[in-house]
Amino acid sequence: MTHVHTPNLLINGRFLGRRATGVDRFAFETIRALDQLIELRDPLVAGLQVEIIVPEALTALPNPFLHVGLRASGKGGGVRWEQLALPQAARGRLLLNLCNSGPLMYRRQVTVLHDAAPTRVPDSYSRSFVAWYRLMAPRLGRVSKRVITVSEFSRRELCDAYRIPVGKIGVVSESGEHMLRVQEDEGTVAPTLNGRPFVLAVGSLNRHKNFQLVAEAARLIDDAQFDIVVVGGGDPRVYGVGKDALPAFVKHLGYVSDGELAALYRRAACFVYPSRYEGFGLPPVEALALGCPVIASRLPAVQEACGDAVLYTSPDDPAELARLLERITADAALRASLRERGRTRTEELTWRATAARLIEEISPWLM
Numbered sequence: 001m002t003h004v005h006t007p008n009l010l011i012n013g014r015f016l017g018r019r020a021t022g023v024d025r026f027a028f029e030t031i032r033a034l035d036q037l038i039e040l041r042d043p044l045v046a047g048l049q050v051e052i053i054v055p056e057a058l059t060a061l062p063n064p065f066l067h068v069g070l071r072a073s074g075k076g077g078g079v080r081w082e083q084l085a086l087p088q089a090a091r092g093r094l095l096l097n098l099c100n101s102g103p104l105m106y107r108r109q110v111t112v113l114h115d116a117a118p119t120r121v122p123d124s125y126s127r128s129f130v131a132w133y134r135l136m137a138p139r140l141g142r143v144s145k146r147v148i149t150v151s152e153f154s155r156r157e158l159c160d161a162y163r164i165p166v167g168k169i170g171v172v173s174e175s176g177e178h179m180l181r182v183q184e185d186e187g188t189v190a191p192t193l194n195g196r197p198f199v200l201a202v203g204s205l206n207r208h209k210n211f212q213l214v215a216e217a218a219r220l221i222d223d224a225q226f227d228i229v230v231v232g233g234g235d236p237r238v239y240g241v242g243k244d245a246l247p248a249f250v251k252h253l254g255y256v257s258d259g260e261l262a263a264l265y266r267r268a269a270c271f272v273y274p275s276r277y278e279g280f281g282l283p284p285v286e287a288l289a290l291g292c293p294v295i296a297s298r299l300p301a302v303q304e305a306c307g308d309a310v311l312y313t314s315p316d317d318p319a320e321l322a323r324l325l326e327r328i329t330a331d332a333a334l335r336a337s338l339r340e341r342g343r344t345r346t347e348e349l350t351w352r353a354t355a356a357r358l359i360e361e362i363s364p365w366l367m
Contacts, residue, residue: 023114024099094362105143152279203273221325224326230250
């Protein structure tokens with residue numbers, strides 16, 4: 001039996017030192033749910049001692065968890081820290097990497113690879129990132145005891161793109177329930193909305209997020225009875241045209257806080273998610289958790305995550321999206337039925353289920 005003070009599960013905490021992305025959100029919420037399972041003395045985590053390791057530069061970082069330790073070890077940061085200092089700090093214990101990367105020379109580890117995006121949609125990333133990922137992902141797939149991903153679609157992708165045997169890859173889902181903890185902030189967004197129904201979209205310069213589809217659909221709608229509210233960076237290149245070429249009912253809010261975003265989700269007639277490639281599709285699930293109807297690209301991973309709770313559209317057909325936008329904003333009964341289906345779907349997707357499934361996946365190596 002493990003001595004009570006010796007952690008038998010170490011978590012790669014490199015992600016705590018950077019601005020959170022969707023992958024970092026997955027890491028944080030999974031650890032938070034694990035912390036709660038330990039608090040509740042769930043039999044699944046009996047005897048589990050967990051510690052997060054971060055670079056020494058993050059020594060002052062407050063520990064947000066009750067039962068998961070936080071230890072700073074090793075100089076440097078980023079990739080260099082992860083490759084050189086982290087394996088030394090792990091010293092033969094089981095290391096869990098939750099964010100697509102880990103030390104290439106360490107054998108006692110389990111790695112979560114979320115998708116094969118750098119290989120499938122390389123023009124969304126820098127060339128150096130794509131080159132590093134193409135080297136790292138297959139190698140991590142080989143040295144890790146187990147690889148975890150977030151959908152059956154991604155499981156097939158990792159096997160296909162990185163030659164990781166499909167039997168070595170486990171699947172855990174994600175959740176949008178963290179959005180329910182966000183304190184809504186209506187104050188700042190309310191004045192910019194004029195009482196008309198609106199559709200919410202998040203602008204992104206990432207090519208595969210395919211935001212231009214929304215801009216093209218908007219240009220096909222005459223005399224719109226609703227607004228399209230775009231949040232995210234204000235870079236005009238997202239639209240594929242000058243902002244001025246867009247109809248007046250497209251409103252730009254720029255960057256918004258989590259609280260403002262939650263308020264927008266709650267009030268929107270729907271959220272549009274036109275992406276071309278996803279390993280899971282967290283934003284539509286977050287929207288569903290807040291009771292916001294969704295129109296999303298017909299992608300295998302999004303269909304896996306959202307089931308029949310959203311309306312699907314082709315990522316290549318602006319006319320189809322334009323029709324769906326007009327339909328959903330005009331039809332209150334349709335919106336109510338989508339909200340109901342969304343509620344049912346999000347009740348099944350919880351971070352606690354993610355954490356429990358993850359522990360089941362890695363338990364053979366926790367001895």
